Amino acid sequence: MMDSLYIAWKYLSFSKARTATLVACVTLIAVLPLALQLLLAESERQLLSRAESTPLLLGAPGSALDLVMNGLYFDDEVPELISMAAVDAVAASGLATPIPLYVRFKARRFPIVGTTLDYFDFRGLTVTAGRQLALLGECVVGAEVAERLGITAGDSLLSSPETVFDLAGVYPLNMKVAGVLARSHTPDDLAVFVDIKTAWVVQGLVHGHQDVTRTQDAGVIIEQTDDNVIANARLVEYTEINPGNIDSFHFHGTPDDYPLSAVITVPRDEKSATILRGRYLDGDSGYQLVVPGTVIDGLLANIFRIKHMLDAVILVVAVATGLALVLVFALSIRLRQREIQTVFRIGGSRLTIARLLAAEITLIVLVSGVLCAIALLLVHQYSDELVRTLVIR
Amino acid sequence: MTYRSLAWIAAISLLLMGSFVMAEEKPVIYTVNYPLQYFAQRIAGEQADVTLPVPAGIDPAFWQPDAGTVIAFQQADLVLLNGAGYAKWVSRVSLPRRKLVDTSAGYRDRYLQAEEAVTHSHGREGGHSHSGVAFTTWLDFTLAVEQARAIAAALSRLRPAAKDVFERNFSVLEQDLLALDSQVREIVAVDPDNSLLASHPVYQYFKRRYGLNLTSVMWEPDVAPEAAQWSELRQLLKLHPSNWMVWEGNPNPESVTGLRGLGVDSLVFDPCGNRPVDGDFLSVMQQNVQNLKRAF
Amino acid sequence: MIEIDALEFSYPDAGFHLRIPGFSMAAREKVAVIGPSGSGKTTLLNLVAGILVPRQGRVHCAGTEVSVLADAARRDFRISTIGFVFQDFELLDYLNVLDNILHPYRITRALQLTAEVRDRAGSLAEQLGIGDKLKRGVEQLSQGEKQRVAICRALLPGPQLVLADEATGNLDPRNKGHILELLFETVASHEATLLAVTHDHELLPQFDRVVDFNDFRVGAA
Incomplete structure (x- = not known):
């Protein structure tokens, strides 16, 4: 058998194009369904574990899926916004702990997640380098963000404008990186966390500038009355918060009206959860309170339906490929008729020919198997990320 | 049962008790001004460590803590706030919401505007900046009682076992504050x-x-x-x-x-x-x- | 070495019929077979080698009655007794020179590929003047060199009988004589017998004996 393998190997390495094509076909047809299976298992793991560890999510009425994808996986699609009043309402009910989320802006393509310190306790996130958020304008970054951007505690990170032509004229905020979070293998690794108030600074709702009520620079003032000064757009707002200017940062309007994308709602117990859900079931409440686990179950059901369809397609393709491979071998036997004849005359038998072909198939399958294993290992290695880019984004 | 297993049981029981005692360690309470520290200290007695990290000689209303002090606030079991816009720095740092006690939240509808404040807005359409709310609430001693009551309630939630102590201490404090209230009223009535x-x-x-x-x-x-x-x-x-x-x-x-x-x-x-x-x-x-x- | 008696053979459907009343060859004899195309010269070689089986008559070769052996036994006989040299060399283009020479050892269990065999392959290639080309691909060789490789492959197992089917047919005139000379030398040094089918009448004088196929009756049955 070793000799057959040797000759087969020589033949395969001689006819490289044919061999490569065969190996590619066999590898692809093996890798496709397995990789798909791996990715689905991973997305199920990621989606479900995250969803199941988030009891309730409060947001504006609309797509529950958008709300969950944004609130749990920091998806780009921003749901309708709600206001800070929702947090107060949940807190006032005494039934649950509200954790506000404002997931809308980005810093170098990573989502900026505005929240409160309660989020870190809730998700069990700890700081490995540097320290927790303390002052306005600081951020803590997920492990993956730190690694990919090569930043650590003490560096700074610039928020990105929401659109290229940001007409509102919101200045990017240069955030100070206070700390780096321990890796959690969740979307938290890929997020930039800021205090909810800092998120409003990014949006320009909270900002700092020279004191216009005392300024001597008439150029920045449109109109001055006894109790209010109207400033114009020439007034320069600070793009960085430091000990020298932090005092000047202030709110405009009512903080209750400040925007949020969702509120993670952690009920005290089962009963509180039921009461809360009952309260927000009412269509007039202006909110929807969803159970992320249920929403994600629905999504997974759809994904699996698609997967079954894909499986069927892959099966058909596999059969077609199999037939094509049989044809390729049959043709190659005809092409090698003279060689086979010579083998017969030298003293080989039909069995010899069969052994040679078997050795060829074995080698092709072996090489494909190795390639398949490598591909699957790679998929497995990066499944975390692949799922995030393919399924969640 | 051998002596060895008895020893094990004893050791484990000690450990368990130890952790129980650890869990019941004195809560750490941070405050933003002296009246709150004083009220909390009166109510908690020996049951808590009450800290006001503002250095002497500085008005806590206009103080700005550094990051290290903010972290200390974050790690406290309770953070007592005066509310009414007191200590603007609170809105410029990150504090865990569930540890915060706004002691004046109960009478938010009775806040007064600071008469001297000038607001500003950006452009004619822009919202006004936060106009000042007067924050020296505790000089109305009845409001001070409300704040102390809020502190007592928060402490009782934190350490339900000591609720009676807190309530007793609060009653005494309430007497003192109400005595001040009636004294001032009598003086003014002249x-x-x-x-x-x-x-x-x-x-x-x-x-x-x-x-x-x-x-x-x-x-x-x-x-x-x-x-x-x-x-x-x-x-x-x-x-x-x-x-x-x-x-x-x-x-x-x-x-x-x-x-x-x-x-x-x-x-x-x-x-x-x-x-x-x-x-x-x-x-x-x-x-x-x-x-x-x-x-x- | 070879005894053929009253042999009759025909391909089914082909309308080809070969009859050889009698033919014999002594050991170490070098015999050339000539005759027109389609006269059955290659068929004769295949009958002697046991690749084809006669309908009637007897083929006796190297002390074995080939015509009565079973399939597997005829294969073993062929491996142990016969070396084949073909007109088109029939080398495998995906193997290098050495692997082509060793090819018979890799496709049958009857031959054991030992270190001794490899050594022998080396010296035989040396003897045939291709000792420095063992690692070359066969497509890099000239026609003459290819036939030397084929001769090397045929003779390495030490056959008693070498069957050459138009071994010089694809060579230029200068090479023809030279290769034939080499073939004679190698066959002689291996003490083997040579039965060669050829068209090259100018080479005939070098053979011990020439058999003309026109002497046998060939044609439609």
């Missing part, structure tokens, strides 16, 4: 129309509660007023004749002499926002009351 000046606009709640006829200027106790301020005062005295100026702290002699020349005497009513050099909140307030009596 001459309700008595016209007073205040060196600084910090007495809004005090004025409302006790029905004082009080107008504020913007003088600092330790800074001699400029000529412009003197002429402003003379204008004011024409509209609002008064014989007494109420100071937050001991006024400098130059101001006192100058005022006396205008027929205005000085008295100190210390809001006691930070730790006093001598005595405590109660003794400072009692001294305040004694000082106030001179004007009536």
Whole structure:
């Protein structure tokens, strides 16, 4: 058998194009369904574990899926916004702990997640380098963000404008990186966390500038009355918060009206959860309170339906490929008729020919198997990320 | 059962008890001003460590903690806030919401506007910046009682086992505060129309509660007023004749002499926002009351 | 060495019929077979080698009656007794020179590929003047060199009988003589017998004996 393998190997390495094509076909047809299976298992793991560890999510009425994808996986699609009043309402009910989320802006393509310190306790996130958020304008970054951007505690990170032509004229905020979070293998690794108030600074709702009520620079003032000064757009707002200017940062309007994308709602117990859900079931409440686990179950059901369809397609393709491979071998036997004849005359038998072909198939399958294993290992290695880019984004 | 297994059981029980004791360690309570620290200390007694990290001599209302101090606040079991916009730094740092106790939240509808504040807006369509809310709430002693009550409730939630102690201590504190309240009311009742000046606009709640006829200027106790301020005062005295100026702290002699020349005497009513050099909140307030009596 | 008696053979459907009343060859004899195309010269070689089986008559070769052996036995006989040299060399283009020479050892269990065999392959290639080309691919060789490789492959197992089917047919005139000379030398040094089918009448004088196929009756049955 070793000799057959040797000759087969020589033949395969001689006819490289044919061999490569065969190996590619066999590898692809093996890798496709397995990789798909791996990715689905991973997305199920990621989606479900995250969803199941988030009891309730409060947001504006609309797509529950958008709300969950944004609130749990920091998806780009921003749901309708709600206001800070929702947090107060949940807190006032005494039934649950509200954790506000404002997931809308980005810093170098990573989502900026505005929240409160309660989020870190809730998700069990700890700081490995540097320290927790303390002052306005600081951020803590997920492990993956730190690694990919090569930043650590003490560096700074610039928020990105929401659109290229940001007409509102919101200045990017240069955030100070206070700390780096321990890796959690969740979307938290890929997020930039800021205090909810800092998120409003990014949006320009909270900002700092020279004191216009005392300024001597008439150029920045449109109109001055006894109790209010109207400033114009020439007034320069600070793009960085430091000990020298932090005092000047202030709110405009009512903080209750400040925007949020969702509120993670952690009920005290089962009963509180039921009461809360009952309260927000009412269509007039202006909110929807969803159970992320249920929403994600629905999504997974759809994904699996698609997967079954894909499986069927892959099966058909596999059969077609199999037939094509049989044809390729049959043709190659005809092409090698003279060689086979010579083998017969030298003293080989039909069995010899069969052994040679078997050795060829074995080698092709072996090489494909190795390639398949490598591909699957790679998929497995990066499944975390692949799922995030393919399924969640 | 062998001795060895008994020893094991004993060891494990000790460990369990140890962890129980650990869990029941004294809670750490951080506060943003001295009145809250004082109330919390009175209510908690030996059951908690109450900290006010503001250095002496600095008005806690206008203090800005560094990051390290903010982290200490984050790690406390409770953070007592005054509310009413007191200590603006609170809105510029990250604190865990569930540890925060806004002691004046119960009477949010009774907040007063700071009369001197000027807001600003960006463009004609823009929302106004936050106008100032007056924050020296505790000088209305009934409001101080409300704040103390909120502290007692928060402590009871934190350590339900010590609820009785907290409630008992609160009752005593309430008595003290209400005694101050009735003393002030009695003093003011002698001459309700008595016209007073205040060196600084910090007495809004005090004025409302006790029905004082009080107008504020913007003088600092330790800074001699400029000529412009003197002429402003003379204008004011024409509209609002008064014989007494109420100071937050001991006024400098130059101001006192100058005022006396205008027929205005000085008295100190210390809001006691930070730790006093001598005595405590109660003794400072009692001294305040004694000082106030001179004007009536 | 070879005894053929009253042999009759025909391909089914092909309308080809070969009859050889008698033919014999002594050991170490070098015999050339000539005759027109389609006269059955290659068929004769295949009958002697046991690749084809006669309908009637007897083929006796190297002390074995080939015509009565079973399939597997005829294969073993062929491996142990016969070396084949073909007109088109029939080398495998995906193997290098050495692997082509060793090819018979890799496709049958009857031959054991030992270190001794490899050594022998080396010296035989040396003898045939291709000792420095063992690692070359066969497509890099000239026609003459290819036939030397084929001769090397045929003779390495030490056959008693070498069957050459137009071994010089694809060579230029200068090479023809040279290769034939080499073939004679190698066959002689291996003490083997040579039965060669050829068209090259100018080479005939070098053979011990020439058999003309016109002497046998060939044609439609």
